[in-house]
Amino acid sequence: MIGGGHTGLATSRVLAERSIDHVVLERGEIANSWRHERWDSLRLLTPNAQARLPGYRYEGDDPDGYMTMADVVAFVARYAGATAAPVRAETQVTSVTAAADGGYRVIAGDGEILCRSVVIASGACNAPHVPALRAAVPSTVASFTPFDYRNPAQLPDGGVLVVGASATGAQLADEIRRSGRRVVLSVGEHVRLPRMYRGRDVLWWMEASGVWNQRYDEIDDLVRARRLPSPQLVGTPEHTTLDLNTLSAAGVELVGRVSAIRDGRALFSGGLRNLFALADLKMDRLLDTFDAWARSGACDADVGAIERFEPTRVPAKSPLELDLNSGAIRSIVWATGFRPEYDWLHVPVVDHKGHLRHDGGVIDDAPGLYAIGLPVLRRRKSTFIVGAEDDARDVVAHLKGYLDRASRG
Amino acid sequence: MAEKKTEKKPETKRKNGVNVDALLAAREALKKAPQAARFNWRAACKWQNGTHSRTKVKGFHGLMEEQNHKTEFSFDADHPEIFASEDLGATPVEYVLVGLASCLTAGVAAVAENRGIKLRSVEAKLEGAMDIQGILGIDSDVRNGFDDIKVTFKIDAENASKKDLEALVAQSQKRSAVFDIVANPTNITVVVA
Numbered sequence: 001m002i003g004g005g006h007t008g009l010a011t012s013r014v015l016a017e018r019s020i021d022h023v024v025l026e027r028g029e030i031a032n033s034w035r036h037e038r039w040d041s042l043r044l045l046t047p048n049a050q051a052r053l054p055g056y057r058y059e060g061d062d063p064d065g066y067m068t069m070a071d072v073v074a075f076v077a078r079y080a081g082a083t084a085a086p087v088r089a090e091t092q093v094t095s096v097t098a099a100a101d102g103g104y105r106v107i108a109g110d111g112e113i114l115c116r117s118v119v120i121a122s123g124a125c126n127a128p129h130v131p132a133l134r135a136a137v138p139s140t141v142a143s144f145t146p147f148d149y150r151n152p153a154q155l156p157d158g159g160v161l162v163v164g165a166s167a168t169g170a171q172l173a174d175e176i177r178r179s180g181r182r183v184v185l186s187v188g189e190h191v192r193l194p195r196m197y198r199g200r201d202v203l204w205w206m207e208a209s210g211v212w213n214q215r216y217d218e219i220d221d222l223v224r225a226r227r228l229p230s231p232q233l234v235g236t237p238e239h240t241t242l243d244l245n246t247l248s249a250a251g252v253e254l255v256g257r258v259s260a261i262r263d264g265r266a267l268f269s270g271g272l273r274n275l276f277a278l279a280d281l282k283m284d285r286l287l288d289t290f291d292a293w294a295r296s297g298a299c300d301a302d303v304g305a306i307e308r309f310e311p312t313r314v315p316a317k318s319p320l321e322l323d324l325n326s327g328a329i330r331s332i333v334w335a336t337g338f339r340p341e342y343d344w345l346h347v348p349v350v351d352h353k354g355h356l357r358h359d360g361g362v363i364d365d366a367p368g369l370y371a372i373g374l375p376v377l378r379r380r381k382s383t384f385i386v387g388a389e390d391d392a393r394d395v396v397a398h399l400k401g402y403l404d405r406a407s408r409g
Numbered sequence: 410m411a412e413k414k415t416e417k418k419p420e421t422k423r424k425n426g427v428n429v430d431a432l433l434a435a436r437e438a439l440k441k442a443p444q445a446a447r448f449n450w451r452a453a454c455k456w457q458n459g460t461h462s463r464t465k466v467k468g469f470h471g472l473m474e475e476q477n478h479k480t481e482f483s484f485d486a487d488h489p490e491i492f493a494s495e496d497l498g499a500t501p502v503e504y505v506l507v508g509l510a511s512c513l514t515a516g517v518a519a520v521a522e523n524r525g526i527k528l529r530s531v532e533a534k535l536e537g538a539m540d541i542q543g544i545l546g547i548d549s550d551v552r553n554g555f556d557d558i559k560v561t562f563k564i565d566a567e568n569a570s571k572k573d574l575e576a577l578v579a580q581s582q583k584r585s586a587v588f589d590i591v592a593n594p595t596n597i598t599v600v601v602a
Contacts, residue, residue, distance in 0.1 A: 259593040267594045269593045271592035278583060281576045285576075
């Protein structure tokens with residue numbers, strides 16, 4: 001098992017249940033990414049009631065609240081203890097190669113491990129993804145990614161351009177705006193959701209209605225589904241909705257997707273309005289699905305009345321360009337997504353876009369090699385804490401079958 | 410007023426005359442052969458007189474080889490009389506509106522086909538607002554091109570709600586070549602041979 005985050009630990013617990021001898025290699029401390037690669041104010045966008053791992057769940061007194069990063073780290077660390085997971089911490093994997101006998105050779109820490117199977121649980125967010133046009137940003141403007149951003153105080157005084165309006169971009173635009181700075185938010189494709197719907201958390205609806213359980217082989221355009229950005233949600237005690245209307249009401253200036261930076265001028269798309277329409281329509285379709293499920297399951301009585309939300313307001317005048325040399329913008333936060341890193345994986349199973357080629361976590365090109373914890377690995381909920389268990393059970397079932405066949409042959 | 414064209418293949422039931430099966434098959438094939446997806450579209454223009462020019466379109470490159478339209482298409486462009494010209498053709502900026510309208514309309518038909526929506530009629534009215542102080546060089550703060558383009562679709566379909574039609578039009582923009590060309594910056598290189 002490569003990776004000692006919540007997914008690696010969940011899978012480890014399932015392996016242990018099936019008496020499959022294994023070790024979990026974690027490059028840092030348990031829940032390393034949650035400790036080091038997150039900003040200060042970040043909370044989970046899933047409610048505590050959805051903090052469930054195999055044989056373990058949140059048992060505090062705030063099931064509707066959202067964990068802080070410290071809470072998440074503690075939760076995952078306690079889980080590792082409770083499951084007695086066989087973790088080797090501070091053990092970075094530097095190479096995985098196929099061994100002659102059909103197994104794998106893993107070089108990690110200062111040693112080598114020979115094994116029959118490897119599960120890659122290093123996640124999809126090993127590095128920030130920053131567009132190539134970042135190179136054209138004038139040197140007078142500072143750049144930050146979600147990996148080095150911690151709080152508004154570290155930003156230079158003055159205006160901030162936040163690029164990307166998904167979960168990270170929306171949250172950071174909001175927090176930076178509240179610090180009193182001018183914020184321009186460049187909006188590309190995004191997923192809009194209300195925090196609360198008919199009195200319940202929207203993610204309760206995702207789970208209860210079965211949308212989150214939709215399987216990867218039932219999805220028409222799986223490539224697209226796996227690339228969907230995180231929804232514009234934030235976890236606050238007040239359960240606030242964080243959509244573009246909230247942000248624009250707070251004074252965040254919305255502009256289109258950054259298309260190019262020419263002579264120090266950032267050029268924005270004029271197609272902003274349609275991105276709003278696409279996100280609004282998609283949200284309404286999802287809410288229709290929730291309503292249909294509520295009606296069919298006769299739980300209409302347990303939830304509030306049907307609601308629909310104001311369409312995303314289009315700014316009266318949205319600039320098509322911003323002169324980054326004028327001094328109006330002193331820093332840029334690139335909330336433009338993340339990518340996995342597989343430079344330690346010396347088995348040819350990564351495609352030309354840097355993603356693992358897998359079928360529901362099974363890497364057909366390398367028998368015995370598996371992946372877990374990737375977007376829509378096997379279900380829409382795959383990358384959420386609550387999604388780890390079902391995927392882990394499926395992947396381990398396949399792995400057990402593989403080991404049994406391999407040992408017979 | 411049905412949109413359905415006479416079909417060549419009786420077994421392909423097309424609601425709007427768009428051969429979506431072929432497009433989906435092409436999509437799959439091109440995933441495996443990305444070089445074949447590299448197209449080059451062409452136009453050759455000859456000045457006629459004054460602001461009147463004639464542009465012809467016939468050949469293009471795609472799917473690894475040179476291709477040709479069935480016939481050569483010819484487009485006359487000119488300026489109107491109020492611009493002290495002869496008005497022998499639509500203006501170049503109107504051609505851009507034609508491009509945008511056709512691209513979005515074709516997209517509406519294709520997406521409708523894919524979604525099983527039977528179209529009865531689709532009309533698009535376009536307006537491009539322009540302050541000609543830009544092109545006349547009177548005021549350098551005024552851009553040459555359109556300040557704003559507005560497209561209004563009127564769609565009548567058999568089995569689609571207003572939301573369905575809005576989604577149709579939104580998806581058409583999302584996948585439209587001309588929408589992208591007009592809404593986003595595009596590199597243009599002009600050389601003198």
